[in-house]
Amino acid sequence: MTEYPPRRFSVAPMLDWTDRHCRYFLRLLSCNSWLYTEMVTTGAILHGDRERLLGFDPAEQPVALQLGGSEPGELAQCAHFGAERGYAEVNLNVGCPSDRVQSGRFGACLMAEPARVAEGVAAMVAAVDIPVTVKCRIGIDEQEDYATFAAFIDTVAAAGCRTFIIHARKAWLQGLSPKENRDIPPLRYDWVYRLKAERPGLEIILNGGIRSLDEAEAHLLQVDGVMLGREVYHDPWLLAEVDGRLYGEERPLDDRLAVAQAMLPYIEGQLAQGTHLKHMTRHMLGLFQGQPGARAWRRHLSENAHRPGASLRVVEVALEKMAAAGRNAADFSATRSGATGAGDVPSDPAPGRREYIPVGLTAASLRPTPGSRSEGTSPAGPVVLDNEMLVRNE
Numbered sequence: 205m206t207e208y209p210p211r212r213f214s215v216a217p218m219l220d221w222t223d224r225h226c227r228y229f230l231r232l233l234s235c236n237s238w239l240y241t242e243m244v245t246t247g248a249i250l251h252g253d254r255e256r257l258l259g260f261d262p263a264e265q266p267v268a269l270q271l272g273g274s275e276p277g278e279l280a281q282c283a284h285f286g287a288e289r290g291y292a293e294v295n296l297n298v299g300c301p302s303d304r305v306q307s308g309r310f311g312a313c314l315m316a317e318p319a320r321v322a323e324g325v326a327a328m329v330a331a332v333d334i335p336v337t338v339k340c341r342i343g344i345d346e347q348e349d350y351a352t353f354a355a356f357i358d359t360v361a362a363a364g365c366r367t368f369i370i371h372a373r374k375a376w377l378q379g380l381s382p383k384e385n386r387d388i389p390p391l392r393y394d395w396v397y398r399l400k401a402e403r404p405g406l407e408i409i410l411n412g413g414i415r416s417l418d419e420a421e422a423h424l425l426q427v428d429g430v431m432l433g434r435e436v437y438h439d440p441w442l443l444a445e446v447d448g449r450l451y452g453e454e455r456p457l458d459d460r461l462a463v464a465q466a467m468l469p470y471i472e473g474q475l476a477q478g479t480h481l482k483h484m485t486r487h488m489l490g491l492f493q494g495q496p497g498a499r500a501w502r503r504h505l506s507e508n509a510h511r512p513g514a515s516l517r518v519v520e521v522a523l524e525k526m527a528a529a530g531r532n533a534a535d536f537s538a539t540r541s542g543a544t545g546a547g548d549v550p551s552d553p554a555p556g557r558r559e560y561i562p563v564g565l566t567a568a569s570l571r572p573t574p575g576s577r578s579e580g581t582s583p584a585g586p587v588v589l590d591n592e593m594l595v596r597n598e
Contacts, residue, residue: 205333208266208292211367211409212424212450214238215443216433217270217295217339225474226487227264230436232466233443236451239267243297245310246273249282258289268293270339272300272310274320276327287332293367294328296321298340301375301385312375315344318356322363329364337367339411342395343374350395357399357406367407369431372396386412397426417445424450439493460491464523472516481514497529 215222215230217240222230227239244257249271260267269286271294273279283294298321300311314321321338328336338360342353357368373389380388391413400408410423411431420430436443441460447453457463471484485505492498504522508514 206265206292208238209236209451211238211407211429212236213420213446214369214409214429214431215240215436216411216431217241217243217297218433218437219243221437221487223483223487224260224264225479225484226437227267228261228470229463229467229484229487230440230443231264232457232463233440233455234446235456236447236453237443238293239264240295241267241269243270243272243300244282246271246275246278246282249285250278254285258285258291260289260291262290265290266292268295268337270295270297272297274310274314274317274324276323279324280327280331283328283336284331287334291334293335293337294332295337295339295369296324296328298338299371299375301341301344301377301380301382312341312344313377315340315347315356315375318359321356322359325360325365326363335367336365337369338365339369339371341371341373341375342392344377345374347374350398353395354399354402357403361403361406366405367409368399369409369411370396370399371412372410373412393423393426400427417442417449421449437487438490440488440490441493460495461523464488464491464519468516468519471519475516480510481516481518482509485509485519492526495526495530497526500525500529 213234213236215237219242222240222242227241230237230239241260249257258269269283269291271279271282271286273282273296279296286294297311298314301313325336325338340356343356347353360368372391372393372395373385374392375385376389393410396408396410400406407429408427409429409431410427411433414420414423414430414432415435420432423430432442440463444455444457444463447455457466467484467488471481474484475481486509489502489505492501501522504525505518508518508521511518
């Protein structure tokens with residue numbers, strides 16, 4: 205079995221967001237972070253386009269497949285298909301609270317049926333030789349006591365699950381939307397800390413409400429790992445600090461420009477296979493968050509990547525606009541400070557530029573600004589439910 209980094213940091217499965225293009229992009233920012241697919245239902249895998257649903261690039265590893273389902277036999281089959289394709293982990297979703305997911309008898313509603321979850325986990329463990337993990341809440345609806353939560357964990361652990369990713373809020377199955385269920389129920393980090401302290405043999409990953417690596421490092425004093433979602437998606441450069449701060453390794457690429465450059469050959473290859481440009485660039489909109497020209501970058505991609513026949517040139521022009529904005533900002537700063545030397549303003553690159561570096565772009569003009577962060581909320585996205593698209597986000 206391939207040895208992967210510890211799960212100290214993971215990017216959450218986000219429906220309609222963490223597809224294969226997003227994961228390839230995020231991997232350029234961190235070699236060690238664990239990545240997760242969108243939730244895919246067992247019905248979709250068994251009856252739909254399996255290659256489209258399960259295909260991924262080996263460069264994404266370590267990457268885990270998240271399943272939605274409750275029938276042990278179907279879960280075992282789908283776990284086998286995932287392991288066969290090379291996924292590093294199979295994860296069972298016991299955290300999504302949407303109405304449509306509940307009607308399919310999976311997601312957070314399964315927290316009321318720990319024995320059924322255990323049956324599904326046992327079937328998957330018997331079918332594959334990769335880790336089977338569970339992502340869950342601390343409870344649902346009227347479940348108010350720690351003992352009920354701990355009993356759920358113990359029942360599922362006895363079936364062979366050693367890793368639990370725990371969103372430290374309970375979910376209300378009626379009365380709150382999936383978005384509200386991400387924010388309104390109070391966080392109970394103390395329950396997750398206690399679970400780890402009382403069950404040191406289990407690997408416990410904390411999820412929910414974590415907005416920075418400073419917060420992540422504090423939580424890691426109590427648990428084995430942390431999982432972030434929307435913060436990373438809206439401000440991907442946060443991920444560039446993970447390898448250095450949490451794994452003691454250098455980041456794979458030096459700056460945001462290098463990340464954008466590294467995506468260009470991938471985009472070119474996908475375009476040649478018939479993938480539309482917008483399906484890749486939508487995940488890159490936040491790359492330059494907080495930098496001069498970030499708005500021009502986002503606007504150009506948003507207005508042009510969806511057009512018929514949109515090519516790699518759309519991304520190159522967006523980068524050129526970034527460079528122009530960076531030079532203008534430097535000129536303004538130099539004027540305000542009274543600088544007169546030519547060296548105070550970023551110069552144009554040498555004529556013999558590297559492949560994929562758009563004209564007029566320099567790494568210096570796009571150096572990251574320390575401490576920049578963005579906040580936001582994610583829109584709802586589709587879940588593959590059998591052969592339907594279900595608008596929800598965990």
